[in-house]
Amino acid sequence: MNGQLRHRRVARKVIYIGLVICAAVALLIIVVLPITRPSSSSGSHSTNLVRYLGVYEPDAPNSYAGVDQFAQAIGRQPNIALYYSSWLKPFQASFATSAVKHGAVTMVQIDATNTSLMSIARGRYDSYWRSYADEVKAFDAPVILSFDHEMNGDWYSWGYRQSSPAAFVAAWRHIVTIFREQGARNVTWLWTINIIDGLKDVTGPTPWWPGSSYVNWVGIDGYYYSPSTLFPSLFGPTITDVRELTNDPILIAETGASIAAGQSAKIADLFAGVRTYGLLGFVLFNQDGVRKTQSWRIGSPAAYAALRQEAEAYMKPPS
Helix, strand or coil, X not given: CHHHXXXXXXXXXXXXXXXXXXXXXXXXXXXXXXXXXXXXCCCCCCCXXXXXXXXXXXXXXXXXXXXXXXXXHHCCCCCEEEEEECCCCCCCHHHHHHHHHCCCXXXXXXCCCCCCHHHHHCCCCHHHHXXXXXXXXXXXXXXXXEECCCCCECCCCCCCCCCXXXXXXXXXHHHHHHXXXXXXXXXXXXXXXXXXXXXXXXXXXXXXXXXXXHCCEEEEECCECCCCCCHHHXXXXXXXXXXXXXXXXXXXXXXXXXXXXXXXXXXXXXXXXXXXXXCCEEEEECCCXXXXXXXXXXXXXXXXXXXXXXXXXXXXXXX
């Protein structure tokens, strides 16, 4: 009897120790391993503790050289590399492979120029989307995808006044559904809107919202045009509107400061604003403008120095 009792106690102790070890291992996995593939069906999307500093260079996706030159100028590799995809173009796996080799995630803005959104929603282009989904799935690394960005502005064929919000939402949901059906689970869906700037050419984002089950991150595009512009006035009202729709993470998906605005000061303001509002980070649109005074390209040694200094502090892992 005493022997049986002793054996039971030993067995219970072994089981207890085993449970403690399993719990410790599970906790270690949760703390250490980053979450790189957000849920494609849940309305609550987890992200790992990554701060994003991305860039668009005008030679993308034909070349990665521009991104490399930008990296050399700021003393670090950006961790998002953006390119814009013309309608019916395939996924640019070569550019995306270069991004991975340099520690960056590829971000693609796919624009259905002069194409009926309802025709997309009704399946006319399903073969293209299935092929694209298969290409992204085969790539087997995280990809950030956005479709018909800045749809709440009136300057694109898919946007405000030119297409209806209902058609946009239907097309967006249809595309996401196809990717899920094809098993392309390595996609972060980025719903990208323009800032609400108080002008008649931009409307609020609410009618264009596809729903949290179809979106992982929210992107906001906005630019510094003048010295008086600051992050709270530039992005704050749009962030407030977005937060009425969702708690999904927000990325400043396209931004820059003109030379006339004072690039060095605006770079510091951009970093400060991202921190204050608790955003994922931002992507710089590093391209020349039609007029030199409104060029978005980092245009001076002082501006690059400010970017290097701010990035060094910003990109340090959270303590």
